[in-house]
Amino acid sequence: MTEIEKIVLARLILQPEFVGLEGLEIGLFSNEKPRRIFKTIKKLAINGGKFDEILISNDAGVELSELLKITEGVHSIPAENFKHHVQKLREAVHHKEFFKETEKQRNFFLKGMPPDISKCAAILEDLKKEETGKERPRAETLTEFMDRDIPKRQILIEPILGLQEMTMIHGRPKIGKSLLTLQLARCLVTGEDWLGFKTHKIDRPILIIQVEIAAPLMQDRVRQVFGDIAESEKIIIPFETHDIHFDKKSGRERVLCLIEDYDPGFVMVDPYLKLFSDEESALKNPRPFFDFWQEQIEVHNLSLLFVHHDAKFQEGKFGGQKALGTTSINAFTDGNWSIERIVDVGLDPVEFLKTARLSFESRNWQNTRPLEIRMNDHLSFEITTLPKGTINEWDIVEEIEKAGGQIEQSKLIKQYSSFKMFYQAKNKALKLDLIDEVKLETKGNPIMLMTKNGGHRE
Numbered sequence: 001m002t003e004i005e006k007i008v009l010a011r012l013i014l015q016p017e018f019v020g021l022e023g024l025e026i027g028l029f030s031n032e033k034p035r036r037i038f039k040t041i042k043k044l045a046i047n048g049g050k051f052d053e054i055l056i057s058n059d060a061g062v063e064l065s066e067l068l069k070i071t072e073g074v075h076s077i078p079a080e081n082f083k084h085h086v087q088k089l090r091e092a093v094h095h096k097e098f099f100k101e102t103e104k105q106r107n108f109f110l111k112g113m114p115p116d117i118s119k120c121a122a123i124l125e126d127l128k129k130e131e132t133g134k135e136r137p138r139a140e141t142l143t144e145f146m147d148r149d150i151p152k153r154q155i156l157i158e159p160i161l162g163l164q165e166m167t168m169i170h171g172r173p174k175i176g177k178s179l180l181t182l183q184l185a186r187c188l189v190t191g192e193d194w195l196g197f198k199t200h201k202i203d204r205p206i207l208i209i210q211v212e213i214a215a216p217l218m219q220d221r222v223r224q225v226f227g228d229i230a231e232s233e234k235i236i237i238p239f240e241t242h243d244i245h246f247d248k249k250s251g252r253e254r255v256l257c258l259i260e261d262y263d264p265g266f267v268m269v270d271p272y273l274k275l276f277s278d279e280e281s282a283l284k285n286p287r288p289f290f291d292f293w294q295e296q297i298e299v300h301n302l303s304l305l306f307v308h309h310d311a312k313f314q315e316g317k318f319g320g321q322k323a324l325g326t327t328s329i330n331a332f333t334d335g336n337w338s339i340e341r342i343v344d345v346g347l348d349p350v351e352f353l354k355t356a357r358l359s360f361e362s363r364n365w366q367n368t369r370p371l372e373i374r375m376n377d378h379l380s381f382e383i384t385t386l387p388k389g390t391i392n393e394w395d396i397v398e399e400i401e402k403a404g405g406q407i408e409q410s411k412l413i414k415q416y417s418s419f420k421m422f423y424q425a426k427n428k429a430l431k432l433d434l435i436d437e438v439k440l441e442t443k444g445n446p447i448m449l450m451t452k453n454g455g456h457r458e
Contacts, residue, residue, distance in 0.1 A: 001033060002092065003299065004088050004089050004092055005029055005030065007085055008024075008086060009037050009041070011085065012041050013071050014071065015077075015082070016044065019045045023086060026039060027093070028086075028093050029089075036061060037056065037060045037067070039060070040060040043059075044059070053068055053071065069263055072301050080138035101119050105117060105120065156199070156200055157184075157187075157194055157198070158198040158199075160197060160337075160360050160362060161305075161335065162334075163265075163301065163303055164301060164302070165303050165335060165364070166290070166293060166294070166335075167303070167305045167333060167334060167336070167337065168323065169181065169305065169306075169308070169337040170307070170309060170323040170324075171339035172309070172310050172340065175340070175341065175356055176339065177270075178212055178213060179379050179380075181208075182225045183225060185206050185235060186226055187199045188202045188266060189202060189229070189231040189235065195371055195382075195383055196383055204263055204302075205234045205236050205263065205264045205265070206234060206265070206266045207236045207258060207262060207266070207268070208235060208236070208267075208268045209241055209258075209268065209270070209275070210241065211241045211270070211271070211274045211275060212270050212274065212307070222235075225378075225379060236258070245275060245277040246289040247276050247285075247289075251277075252288070252292050255292075259296055259300055266305070267304050268304075268305050268306070268307075269304065269305075269306040270307040271307045271308060272306045272308045273308065273309060276289070285328075286332070308324065310324065310338075311323065323338075335360065335361065335362040336362075337358065337361075339356050339357070339358050340356060340359075341356060341357075342386065345388070346389060354374050355373070355384065356381075357371070357372055358371045358373055366452070367432075367434060369394045369398070370394065372384050372385065372386050390421055391421040391422055391424075391425040392425050393428040393432060393434055394429075396435065396449070397434050397451060399412055400412070400451050406450035406451070407449055408449075409448070410447075433452065434451070435452065436451075437449055
């Protein structure tokens with residue numbers, strides 16, 4: 001069953017009123033299975049009978065799990081947009097007919113017989129007609145959009161990770177990015193809280209595509225992280241990954257086969273850069289990677305988390321700005337998480353290498369304070385509390401929140417012994433858009449500092 005056939009059948013199961021659409025016929029489907037499903041949907045729709053996946057499954061002789069798989073994550077669409085899907089189905093049929101006919105005439109030619117290309121020309125003419133008469137997808141007014149029933153964001157880890165989202169975690173080499181993602185995968189399949197964040201257990205498998213760690217070391221790591229849980233069966237690791245390159249069609253097709261065969265709800269890619277055949281072009285043109293994953297997110301209702309490396313020069317950069325190729329990559333991602341060494345606290349060399357700061361940025365939720373984390377002897381990170389060596393931007397935010405969302409700057413300064421550190425932290429909080437600064441027009445012109453949205457933070 002082709003991808004466009006799955007889309008059309010899923011829409012029909014959800015909106016059977018489309019079954020009588022002009023041009024939608026059984027001959028558009030490639031083989032017996034999708035044809036049986038279509039015939040059953042059409043029969044039920046015409047007879048006005050009970051309409052659900054169980055009945056369709058029994059009548060069409062198709063596994064219920066397969067029907068549920070193709071309808072998962074599907075939502076209602078306008079008739080004009082459904083017509084667009086049907087046209088794509090018709091185009092696929094015509095392309096297949098054209099290919100078969102050209103192969104047939106080619107064989108005649110190779111055998112010394114005169115080829116007849118008139119049928120090929122007729123198929124091409126049909127394709128041209130369909131192209132010129134193509135239905136155009138419908139838009140909607142802002143009023144219609146506001147009134148439409150759109151499903152709420154489905155959260156996997158509150159509030160930092162949602163379904164159908166693309167998230168990047170980045171940092172310097174050897175800092176623990178891969179271990180952190182393995183720990184996250186464990187929490188998603190077990191429902192355990194991840195670093196204090198409430199985690200919702202995922203029902204579908206997790207696919208981990210990694211080319212960073214050698215197989216013996218990877219085996220040791222996953223035995224430590226997943227060895228004591230039964231849910232490790234839900235973690236899928238490909239046998240071979242050396243030829244998976246997202247700038248090549250063959251590499252994308254291999255990953256698509258894994259997605260279709262195992263139906264993951266969450267995919268981890270580690271690291272982003274090594275899954276391109278040419279690293280330099282990956283930074284200049286990341287579109288093959290992101291276009292591919294955006295399509296999988298929409299069609300297969302999954303989420304993507306990919307591991308990436310930081311650039312060498314970090315001066316003046318914050319959060320997601322530190323990642324390689326950030327200008328392009330930030331345009332695609334929903335969330336950017338950064339993990340970095342903690343240099344503002346006096347730690348001995350051993351503790352310094354075990355300890356890190358994990359920060360979060362997202363389009364879909366407000367900023368949350370970074371976590372100070374430490375790797376334990378079981379290769380898992382846990383939250384730790386470190387002595388304060390400086391004032392940072394989140395200390396300023398926290399003090400303003402304690403004051404009810406806003407406070408006069410002069411009163412806040414009195415809480416700190418170092419004016420210089422206070423102003424550095426305040427200016428960074430302003431630059432990161434964590435707080436607002438307002439100069440009141442009263443005697444003495446006091447400056448008020450307040451959290452975003454007037455102190456109302458979720």
